[in-house]
Amino acid sequence: MWRYLAGGMAALLMVAAGWLLFSSRATSDPVLPPPPPAPLRADTAGDEPAAPVPEATERTREEKRFDRYDKDRDSRITRDEYLVSRRKAFAKLDANGDGRLSFDEWAAKTTAKFAAADRDKSGVMDRAEFATTAVKRKAKPRCVCPQASADDGN
Structure with missing residues (x-):
């Protein structure tokens, strides 16, 4: 009986030692995010204002996809509008x-x-x-990297 008690105590001591060892190695220093990028400055040498940067449209990919399905432009997609592509594929077969x-x-x-x-x-x-029935795969383009010349000193 005393063997079981001694074994249980040894296991608890090992768990406690492992926890103390693990918690002492853990760092509590917070990881700071990188600083924000510096704002772009216009050229200060000239008196002309910088040309305005064109802005992208605010239409998302989902809005564009929705508009492709919404044929009658009523901001609703009916079942028939949704199945048009499948009907075309079926008609081909x-x-x-x-x-x-x-x-x-x-x-x-x-x-x-x-x-x-x-x-x-x-x-x-x-x-x-x-x-002859194997799928013809396109060859991946090889990287054409400039070769290091011997006279550049490296």
Whole structure:
């Protein structure tokens, strides 16, 4: 029994020592924010006032997006206005115009891609044919950094 009591006391002492060690290393100095930037001054050499800086419009990105959807400009978006883009996308996929989208109409682009890749028209693609279906990614532009010359002393 006394072993349990001694073990419990040792654990409490270790926790207390850890807390004291941690709290003594903690800094209580407040981190001050950086000073505000200095205001821009007009050129004092000339007597001419500085040209006014053009201001950006106060329309936010959300206001612009709202205005794109609000076709009748009544400051309200109806369900039909909201679904216009989806109707256009659906109409592009609905090849026969029956108002119903079959699987073949939905998968037309993928079907055409398979047919173009299947060069021997066997209905299956081998590795070489499948490799032609990979997404063509644009190469990232390389950084053209000036080379340090040997005669600059560094």
